[in-house]
Amino acid sequence: MSKEQEYLGKCFSQYYAKWQPPISHVERREFGFGNWQTKIAFRHLSFPNSGALSARLMRDAPPYVSYSAAYYEFPDARPMPNKNWKGADLIFDLDAPAHTCGKFTCVECMGKIRGETIRLIEDFLVPDFGISKDEMIVNFSGSRGFHVHVTSESVHNLRREERREIVEYINAASVSVKTLLHDDSRFIKEDETRKKVYKFYGPLVTDGGWRGKIAKRFLQLVREKKLHEIGIPKKKAQELYDNYGEVENTLKAPVKRMDGGVWANWTRIGLSGVYGKMFEALVENTKVAISADMDSNVTFDTSKLLRLPDSIHGGSGFAARLCNDKGHTLFGKPTPKIEEFEPHVHAPVFSDEPLKMKIIEEVPSVLLRSGQMSEKYAKDALIEVPHYFGIYLMCKGAAILA
Amino acid sequence: MDPFYSHYPFLEGAKEIVKEITPHYTQDEILDKAQDRLESAVGKGEVPTVGTTARGIELDLLSYAAARMVLVAAKNKAMCARVAAAEGRRAQKYLQQESDEKLLSIAKELELGLTKESGGFFALPFFDYLRFKPREEEFKLSAKPIAGGVVTLSRKEAERFVQEAARMKMDVLVHVSDMKFSPQILEIGKKAIALLPKASAPIENIAKTDFPPCMCRIIEDMKNGEHIGHQARWALGVYLVRSGMKMEEILSIYAESPEYNENTTKYQLEYLKNKEYSMPSCATMDTYGLAQNNCPCLYGGARKGTPVTNSRRRTGITRIEEKK
Ligand SMILES: [Zn+2]
Numbered sequence: 001m002s003k004e005q006e007y008l009g010k011c012f013s014q015y016y017a018k019w020q021p022p023i024s025h026v027e028r029r030e031f032g033f034g035n036w037q038t039k040i041a042f043r044h045l046s047f048p049n050s051g052a053l054s055a056r057l058m059r060d061a062p063p064y065v066s067y068s069a070a071y072y073e074f075p076d077a078r079p080m081p082n083k084n085w086k087g088a089d090l091i092f093d094l095d096a097p098a099h100t101c102g103k104f105t106c107v108e109c110m111g112k113i114r115g116e117t118i119r120l121i122e123d124f125l126v127p128d129f130g131i132s133k134d135e136m137i138v139n140f141s142g143s144r145g146f147h148v149h150v151t152s153e154s155v156h157n158l159r160r161e162e163r164r165e166i167v168e169y170i171n172a173a174s175v176s177v178k179t180l181l182h183d184d185s186r187f188i189k190e191d192e193t194r195k196k197v198y199k200f201y202g203p204l205v206t207d208g209g210w211r212g213k214i215a216k217r218f219l220q221l222v223r224e225k226k227l228h229e230i231g232i233p234k235k236k237a238q239e240l241y242d243n244y245g246e247v248e249n250t251l252k253a254p255v256k257r258m259d260g261g262v263w264a265n266w267t268r269i270g271l272s273g274v275y276g277k278m279f280e281a282l283v284e285n286t287k288v289a290i291s292a293d294m295d296s297n298v299t300f301d302t303s304k305l306l307r308l309p310d311s312i313h314g315g316s317g318f319a320a321r322l323c324n325d326k327g328h329t330l331f332g333k334p335t336p337k338i339e340e341f342e343p344h345v346h347a348p349v350f351s352d353e354p355l356k357m358k359i360i361e362e363v364p365s366v367l368l369r370s371g372q373m374s375e376k377y378a379k380d381a382l383i384e385v386p387h388y389f390g391i392y393l394m395c396k397g398a399a400i401l402a
Numbered sequence: 403m404d405p406f407y408s409h410y411p412f413l414e415g416a417k418e419i420v421k422e423i424t425p426h427y428t429q430d431e432i433l434d435k436a437q438d439r440l441e442s443a444v445g446k447g448e449v450p451t452v453g454t455t456a457r458g459i460e461l462d463l464l465s466y467a468a469a470r471m472v473l474v475a476a477k478n479k480a481m482c483a484r485v486a487a488a489e490g491r492r493a494q495k496y497l498q499q500e501s502d503e504k505l506l507s508i509a510k511e512l513e514l515g516l517t518k519e520s521g522g523f524f525a526l527p528f529f530d531y532l533r534f535k536p537r538e539e540e541f542k543l544s545a546k547p548i549a550g551g552v553v554t555l556s557r558k559e560a561e562r563f564v565q566e567a568a569r570m571k572m573d574v575l576v577h578v579s580d581m582k583f584s585p586q587i588l589e590i591g592k593k594a595i596a597l598l599p600k601a602s603a604p605i606e607n608i609a610k611t612d613f614p615p616c617m618c619r620i621i622e623d624m625k626n627g628e629h630i631g632h633q634a635r636w637a638l639g640v641y642l643v644r645s646g647m648k649m650e651e652i653l654s655i656y657a658e659s660p661e662y663n664e665n666t667t668k669y670q671l672e673y674l675k676n677k678e679y680s681m682p683s684c685a686t687m688d689t690y691g692l693a694q695n696n697c698p699c700l701y702g703g704a705r706k707g708t709p710v711t712n713s714r715r716r717t718g719i720t721r722i723e724e725k726k
Contacts, residue, residue, distance in 0.1 A: 080691040130551015162532040174544040208547030
């Protein structure tokens with residue numbers, strides 16, 4: 001183990017000395033610890049209670065701590081079926097996509113993924129599925145994203161297929177524009193020339209599910225003057241911005257289609273033939289991009305382990321802090337709300353004491369806890385920085401103790 | 403006699419009536435009807451509807467109860483699944499004619515939280531929707547009006563959910579270890595099992611010899627009409643396309659599932675083939691909960707290799723090649 005890893009271990013151990021895990025039913029969860037080489041080096045661990053878990057974390061100070069969203073009768077049994085699955089929380093894992101900021105995740109990347117997480121909660125979980133915010137834990141992953149845990153009993157017994165259905169609803173994999181938009185356009189003969197008469201029926205803002213989502217999103221894009229996001233040309237967009245009231249009335253007025261269905265007459269928005277393309281763009285714009293990858297999805301694969309909230313992430317030295325306001329505190333500090341959550345400000349947990357370091361890899365300017373930006377550091381620079389920031393640089397492998 | 407319970411013999415109230423009327427009939431009368439009912443359900447996938455005479459109604463109820471007994475004795479999951487589906491379809495024919503109130507009370511007994519809305523619509527709680535969702539494309543969650551944790555359904559859709567809840571209730575084999583069944587009952591079971599639709603090429607001669615235990619298990623579950631998870635389905639698909647077997651041979655394996663649909667399965671297999679997915683390792687299979695304890699992949703507590711490499715090692719056959 002390097003000098004730095006030893007030093008970090010000591011810091012993590014001190015952190016866990018006064019720490020309590022913010023999750024329920026510790027005794028029924030499986031835990032996994034990582035080392036400096038791999039994020040989950042040992043799994044199938046179990047602890048009889050919170051105290052035993054924190055004592056073990058203080059002793060071993062692992063750089064990564066994961067736990068199961070699943071509840072088991074025998075969390076330490078192997079192989080998996082012997083654990084006897086008793087249910088699982090419903091988990092959503094949102095990660096910022098790759099960007100030039102690389103391992104020093106930038107403020108814009110965090111802002112984007114924070115926005116997606118808020119949309120997952122405010123546009124899907126609460127209004128559609130009727131899940132209350134009291135039934136959720138939201139936490140920063142410690143790295144580039146957020147985790148949402150729905151912990152209420154109503155989700156515990158959801159089977160894999162049902163969890164998958166939920167994912168495919170949210171990431172729009174199961175959404176088909178054909179069910180959202182009806183093209184009843186036809187040709188008529190007028191003064192000896194054939195002329196196309198457009199007729200498009202689409203969702204009403206008062207509709208439930210994806211239908212209503214699409215109509216509401218369109219209206220929101222008009223209100224916020226963001227129609228460029230779905231490829232509407234400038235001139236047409238301006239026209240709609242100027243007539244917001246009319247657009248709203250159109251999408252609120254129920255009309256009967258030939259088949260008896262009740263729809264809004266989208267033809268009146270005046271986009272002639274481009275509705276199909278625009279609806280595709282609207283779906284993309286409205287969905288929350290949760291990956292449905294077989295090998296990494298934590299929502300439907302309940303045997304996967306995920307970051308333990310409030311534990312230290314060895315890749316940043318940040319705490320995977322809770323960020324929804326349920327009165328939880330971390331060492332007396334109240335939980336920040338996700339809307340205001342800024343990892344570089346809220347997730348460092350170590351002191352401001354000065355620490356001397358040597359830079360071994362170029363470091364860009366990053367956000368500091370104070371809200372200021374750090375300097376850029378060149379390779380081989382000798383610097384003195386706050387303790388928490390030194391830990392961040394060591395965890396990133398960008399600096400060593402001087 | 404009110405035929406209500408003969409239309410829905412899976413409801414609790416039917417049991418009382420069965421107890422009451424059983425002494426009025428001979429065992430042979432009852433078992434003959436039960437055999438007809440089972441053989442029709444297993445062979446043709448349908449159960450005839452009830453006559454209107456009191457005797458017809460009573461024997462119908464008794465035949466259902468006796469048929470359940472045969473299913474328990476026969477311990478055949480595939481048969482149970484097929485019968486449950488056929489009985490569910492039969493119930494649906496009667497549901498169509500029920501009042502809204504009756505429909506709701508049947509739903510309630512089946513633990514379906516269905517309620518009536520204005521305008522002829524029905525409401526179903528989101529989690530009940532997921533639990534009892536029929537397999538048809540039109541029931542994809544994304545196509546449905548859902549708000550505040552409630553999905554709005556038409557009367558016809560509501561009936562479909564009640565049918566599905568009934569099917570799920572009947573697709574459960576009660577396990578009884580210490581019960582002795584009469585040879586007559588066991589015989590009826592055997593005859594009915596013989597009527598289960600057969601796939602053209604039996605899989606046994608390949609599976610028992612070449613496939614590793616994890617794959618045999620998935621195939622077994624599938625044959626028994628159990629709901630196999632997405633990962634299991636995917637792993638089996640990758641395994642089979644990697645195995646070098648012909649498409650018809652592979653399809654014949656899937657054909658033994660009660661849910662088999664040739665076009666969908668073919669499409670999915672072609673997709674797996676084109677994507678050139680790599681076989682998940684046995685260690686990964688273990689984390690999916692799909693690995694089996696009696697597998698040659700186990701070396702000193704750890705799992706080595708993939709189901710593909712382990713099939714070859716186990717049997718020495720060279721037909722199964724790991725594709726690079
Ligand atoms: Zn970035």
